[in-house]
Amino acid sequence: MTVSRMLRSVLMMAPALIAALGIAAAPAAAAPPPAGTGTPVLHFNADGSTSIEGTIESGHPVHIDFDPARLPDCRGTDEYGDSWGISVHYRIDGGEVRAYPVTERVTAGGKDSTIRGLATVQLRPDTRHLQMWFVAEDRAGCHEEDTDHGATYRFDIAQPPVLARATYHADWSETLTGTLRKGGALVINYDPARLPQCRTTYRGYPAWAIAAFYRFDGGPVQSTTVNQGAEVIPVRIDIPANAQKIETWFAISNYHAQCSAYDSDYGRNYTFSIN
Structure with a gap:
């Protein structure tokens, strides 16, 4: 060009x-x-x-x-x-x-x-x-x-209940506030400093995305994007009525730079029990 x-x-x-x-x-x-x-x-x-x-x-x-x-x-x-x-x-x-x-x-x-x-x-x-x-x-x-x-x-905008919040801090610690309940919801607060890789732009816009991956009781993997442009914001995950536990992990990817990196507790994933 x-x-x-x-x-x-x-x-x-x-x-x-x-x-x-x-x-x-x-x-x-x-x-x-x-x-x-x-x-x-x-x-x-x-x-x-x-x-x-x-x-x-x-x-x-x-x-x-x-x-x-x-x-x-x-x-x-x-x-x-x-x-x-x-x-x-x-x-x-x-x-x-x-x-x-x-x-x-x-x-x-x-x-x-x-x-x-x-x-x-x-x-x-x-x-x-x-x-x-x-x-x-x-x-x-x-x-x-x-x-x-x-x-x-x-x-x-409809307002379903939010009963728990998981925060993934820049210092690699995690905290859970509130109670994870069947049929409830979990809010994820993710600090993008945990995944600093792959940060390039394309035509003036951030060309990278951070996705939160999750699954209940070892079932199908689902995902949701946690950033809008350069800003990472909280997202909500709805909890099935029969779920016992949730696993979460994160990945940053950049299609244009063919770059990706993971935050998965060294492959163990971040797991929380559901009441």
Whole structure:
């Protein structure tokens, strides 16, 4: 990639970099995920309607699927191809405004094309309200917004019980507060200093992800991402009604650098009994 093209990539990502810390990396997909993936999806459809697939709950991720046809005006091009993008701007419980792209840029035949993407927002365990709007921009200075006529899009977040919290400290100690109960929930607080490897960026965004892996009673392994961009936040794991114990371990990975590292108590995993 030439220096001018690298600079162009950084400039095109700039609108979505505003307060980008805390945003999960969006998968490179041109269409929403198939039904039944388990993660709820907020669909913003081409006809202006909004629909919810699944139940949005605190402590869990939610996908944002935005049809670019809702913001059709900013479609600038240049010598490299498409020079426009759309980002979701959102606020949790009236806090800091954050942003992340809901379109992707792909290059084929020497030309850039902007395609429909998917953003993922990881909600903290105490999240109660989610507010968002969408912004389209191009390099020519065009700016267009979808704000639900100025009201912005607002969603109330369900609050299942959280009975225990496991904290994985930077000094390699672990503490469990509260009681792990069948049918309850466990909040994981993970300090990213435990996995300092693989920290590179791609097009201005953190290219690494930390995943929490877990399983109940030796059963199937499940996982959830615990970082949004450069920020690691608490996540919630729901406990089955018949579970006796939970094992947890963590891994950092970087697809672009082909790098990975594990935190698994030297292969023993971190295990907690469930009452």
